[in-house]
Each structure stands twice: as structure tokens, then as C-alpha cells.
Amino acid sequence: MVTLIGMGSGTPELLTAQGLVALQSADLIIGAKRLLEHLPTGCTENRKALYKPEDILSCLSEFPAANAALLYSGDTGFYSGASKLLPMLRAFGISARVLPGISSVQLLSAAIGRPWKDWKLVSAHGCACDPAAECLTAEGRPVFFLTGGTETPATLCAKLADAGLGDAHAIIGENLGTPQEHLAFGTAQALAANACAPLSVLLIEHTVLPARRAPGFPDDAFIRGEVPMTKQEVRAAALAKLAVRPTDTLWDVGAGTGSVSVELALAAPRGHVYAVECAPDACALIRQNREKFHAYNLSLIEGTAPQVLADLPAPDAVFIGGTKGSMAEVVNAALAKNPNARLCISAIALETLSAAIAALAAHGQTAEVTQLAVSRTRPAGKLHLLMANNPIFLITGERK
Structure with a gap:
């Protein structure tokens, strides 16, 4: 019989009564050196300072008839080596029982x-x-x-x-x-x-947490200044196109105010977002919005793309909001890091739309273009009039 015993902090005083009886009746005790040095009185001197499962199994094979006690610090059910050893014991046909201890x-x-x-x-x-x-x-x-x-x-x-x-x-x-x-x-x-x-x-x-909600925060939730910002409806659609997962590594190239970067960071709490921006006033806004939304997994990368992209980790998905005429180079840099990265490019001008389609085609991808034409109401006396925003194109690629 093998007994797996949780020793708590490793002192005899915190050993359970069951554990004490099992230790004092064992004729072989196996465990880490620190635990063996703090055994209660009345225990066998037949002790082996082992903790790796393979070494323990080898020792047990040398003493097949022994009434063995295996020691673990803390509790056997809380990140304990016991969880790895138990199935191995059963696979070898060795019967075992577990006596839990007091966890940290x-x-x-x-x-x-x-x-x-x-x-x-x-x-x-x-x-x-x-x-x-x-x-x-x-x-x-x-x-x-x-x-x-x-x-x-x-x-x-x-x-x-x-x-x-x-x-x-x-x-x-x-x-x-x-x-x-x-x-x-x-x-x-x-x-x-x-x-x-x-x-x-x-x-x-007492950790200050960011707001958790569906993508598409209201525009006035962000600190804006004079820097152009991707609007609420476009941000929500872009995140849907990017299919952001909780552990994704994400790039936002041409981040502007950081509104998309913040949305990406909140959508990927176990991932990381790199907001790439070269304009000093926009970089200042990204820092402010990062702090306002507690988007602690967002890093600002100050500089011009594609030059600053070389040192970034491979992205799972990339939002491209501005390239200053370097569309092909930015797409090349992203897909060189990860040929399977999911890309979503926003464009207002037809020339930018054309450049995005061509950049994706150069990598064997067929562009899917979505146009978003959003109108919002504004009051005019007792009436509400619709005011149109500029149409936006969202371009994604699909490999042929």
C-alpha cells in the first residue's frame, strides 16, 4: 500500500492526525529533502529523498512489499505532484490512498x-x-x-x-x-x-479592472483631441472581422487616438496589443486612453510603420488604420511575421482601397470589401435629421 500525504507547510504541527498515523506506521518514507528533515518522532529511518515521479516509481519497485508513505508539501489536491504520480501508480497496478493536507x-x-x-x-x-x-x-x-x-x-x-x-x-x-x-x-x-x-x-x-462589454464603446467615451478617430460602428465591425480571441497578439497600425487599440486590448485580456503611431499628439492620446480604460495589455510603439514593425512579435491579427502611403510594405511586414495573420484594413479614399486590394493580392489573397455608410441623427427644432458620416471600407483577405 502506498499513501500520499499532504504535509501542509512541512512542520509536524500542521500534519493531520490521519497523516501522522500513516507516517508512523510506514516502513518506507519518500519525499523532498526538506520534508524528510521535519518528520515527527516515531517514524522509520528508511527514508529516500526523491520527488520526481520516475525516481519514486523506481524506488517502489525495489521495495514492492513496503508500506510506503509519499510526502508532498501543502495539499495533495492544490498544484501538487501527487496529481501526476497517482495515475502512474494506478497504471502499474499499485494501490494508493490520498490523505490531504493544509494548503498555503x-x-x-x-x-x-x-x-x-x-x-x-x-x-x-x-x-x-x-x-x-x-x-x-x-x-x-x-x-x-x-x-x-x-x-x-x-x-x-x-x-x-x-x-x-x-x-x-x-x-x-x-x-x-x-x-x-x-x-x-x-x-x-x-x-x-x-x-x-x-x-x-x-x-x-482591489485591482482596478477595465470595463467588460461588447465591442463598440461610444465615441465620447474616448479622449479625442484633434486626432481622427475610428467611429463606434466601424470599430465594432472591425473587431468582428478580426475575430479577436482572448489570447491573441494584435497590432493596430496607425492607431490614432487608440480607440481600436483599447477595444482590441479589452477583447484579448490574455493577449497583448501593440499600438503603432508616429504622431506625438496621437501618442499622447493613446497613453491617456490606455489609462482611462485600464488597458494594461496595450503597448504604445512610437514610430513609423513598417520600420518599427520588425521588432514586434508575430501577430495573430492586424488592424491597419493608416500607413502614410506604405500599404504594401505594412502588409508585407505583417504577413512575413505570420502568413496566417488575420488582416482588416480601413480606408476612406478610393486610392487606399485600391492599394489594400493590391497588397493582399500580392500575397495570393482575395480581398473582401465591406462598405459601411453610417448616418446619425441630430436634432433640428422638433425634428431629427440624419447626418451621414464618411463611408468607410473595411478590407479583409482570404487566401485562394
């Missing part, structure tokens, strides 16, 4: 006196983690980060600060459940400078 989530919850039932739980232990994306998709809930390896609460706080979330309230819990337990409270910006113990976790609260 429970320990932090108890330490700060708040329930954890509504927290979003995320692992940044030995895996890539985008803390800003996790917070932006948490729908206002606190976000708990299990950390470890190169990712510490401080590095996560630094990433949040870089993404514009430095004012979020943060709590770092170190050595929870041990005599060395320590809690640090502050903003993500402030706690980014903390030196954290190896056994640390992070809770992010």
Missing part, C-alpha cells in the same frame, strides 16, 4: 482572517505566469499566486507594476504555518522591492 491558500486565509472561497487560484511555481492577465480576467476577485523557483511574490509584483497595476493591494505570506511566519502588506509597486523567503505566496486585491 488555507494558511494565508487564516493568517489574514478572510475566507478564500472567492479567490482565483493561480500557480506561478516553476511555470510561466502573466500576473496582469490573471488579475484582469479575475472579474474583480482577489488573485492568489503560489510561487516558487525564479518566480517570487516580488517578481510578480514588479510585473504588475510594469503593466500599470502597481496600485493594486498586495499581501505576501512567508513561511506560513511556521514560527517564522511573516506577512507583508502594501501596494504591488511597494512590495516589488521585497526580498522574499523561498516559501512565499502572494495575494492581489
Whole structure:
């Protein structure tokens, strides 16, 4: 029989009564060195400092009749190596039982006196983690980060600060459940400078979130100035044409006020948007709208396309709102990065429409052209008159 035991923080005091009985009755104990160093009294000296599933299985094959205990920190059901080992044990016909432990989530919850039932739980232990994306998709809930390896609460706080979330309230819990337990409270910006113990976790609260709604914010929701802006109806249609997905990498070339960039960023909370603009007054507006809508996954790229596009990551989709006469070069740059990128080009002038069709054709794509002719009412005494906006063409490509 093999028993998988969650040891909580790794101290005997937080071991469950079931876990204690199982440990003291085992004739072989396997686990990480740190856990083996803190076993309760009355346990066998037959101990193996192993944690990789392959090594554990090899050890168990050497002692097929052993009553073995396998140790895991925290709880066996919370980002634990137990989840990987259990199916392997069953595949080899080894019967196993699981005795859960006290997780770091429970320990932090108890330490700060708040329930954890509504927290979003995320692992940044030995895996890539985008803390800003996790917070932006948490729908206002606190976000708990299990950390470890190169990712510490401080590095996560630094990433949040870089993404514009430095004012979020943060709590770092170190050595929870041990005599060395320590809690640090502050903003993500402030706690980014903390030196954290190896056994640390992070809770992010009170994150300011962008508005979540269908594409097409009202025009007057944006800070505009004198820079031309893609209108509400056109923005909604463009996002539909681009078929934006939550994890997409997106370009907005000729971003203007950043209205399309903001819509793209909110539609792809786990992705990233690169707003390319060369006019200084437009760049200032993009920054302001980024802050107003809390579009923290939006980066402003100041410069002229296609020159500044070379250093950008490959896009999943590209909106082209202005190229200053370099339509072919911009399309070439986008499709060179990703031949399957979804493109949507907006045009007012017939010459721009012609250039867009030709640029797509050069890559073997058939252009689909949609004309949007939008009229809006304005009051005239007791009457309401329709006033037409300039017709807009949206051009997308489909490979033959």
C-alpha cells in the first residue's frame, strides 16, 4: 500500500492526525529533502529523498512489499505532484490512498482572517505566469499566486507594476504555518522591492479592472483631441472581422487616438496589443486612453510603420488604420511575421482601397470589401435629421 500525504507547510504541527498515523506506521518514507528533515518522532529511518515521479516509481519497485508513505508539501489536491504520480501508480497496478493536507491558500486565509472561497487560484511555481492577465480576467476577485523557483511574490509584483497595476493591494505570506511566519502588506509597486523567503505566496486585491462589454464603446467615451478617430460602428465591425480571441497578439497600425487599440486590448485580456503611431499628439492620446480604460495589455510603439514593425512579435491579427502611403510594405511586414495573420484594413479614399486590394493580392489573397455608410441623427427644432458620416471600407483577405 502506498499513501500520499499532504504535509501542509512541512512542520509536524500542521500534519493531520490521519497523516501522522500513516507516517508512523510506514516502513518506507519518500519525499523532498526538506520534508524528510521535519518528520515527527516515531517514524522509520528508511527514508529516500526523491520527488520526481520516475525516481519514486523506481524506488517502489525495489521495495514492492513496503508500506510506503509519499510526502508532498501543502495539499495533495492544490498544484501538487501527487496529481501526476497517482495515475502512474494506478497504471502499474499499485494501490494508493490520498490523505490531504493544509494548503498555503488555507494558511494565508487564516493568517489574514478572510475566507478564500472567492479567490482565483493561480500557480506561478516553476511555470510561466502573466500576473496582469490573471488579475484582469479575475472579474474583480482577489488573485492568489503560489510561487516558487525564479518566480517570487516580488517578481510578480514588479510585473504588475510594469503593466500599470502597481496600485493594486498586495499581501505576501512567508513561511506560513511556521514560527517564522511573516506577512507583508502594501501596494504591488511597494512590495516589488521585497526580498522574499523561498516559501512565499502572494495575494492581489482591489485591482482596478477595465470595463467588460461588447465591442463598440461610444465615441465620447474616448479622449479625442484633434486626432481622427475610428467611429463606434466601424470599430465594432472591425473587431468582428478580426475575430479577436482572448489570447491573441494584435497590432493596430496607425492607431490614432487608440480607440481600436483599447477595444482590441479589452477583447484579448490574455493577449497583448501593440499600438503603432508616429504622431506625438496621437501618442499622447493613446497613453491617456490606455489609462482611462485600464488597458494594461496595450503597448504604445512610437514610430513609423513598417520600420518599427520588425521588432514586434508575430501577430495573430492586424488592424491597419493608416500607413502614410506604405500599404504594401505594412502588409508585407505583417504577413512575413505570420502568413496566417488575420488582416482588416480601413480606408476612406478610393486610392487606399485600391492599394489594400493590391497588397493582399500580392500575397495570393482575395480581398473582401465591406462598405459601411453610417448616418446619425441630430436634432433640428422638433425634428431629427440624419447626418451621414464618411463611408468607410473595411478590407479583409482570404487566401485562394
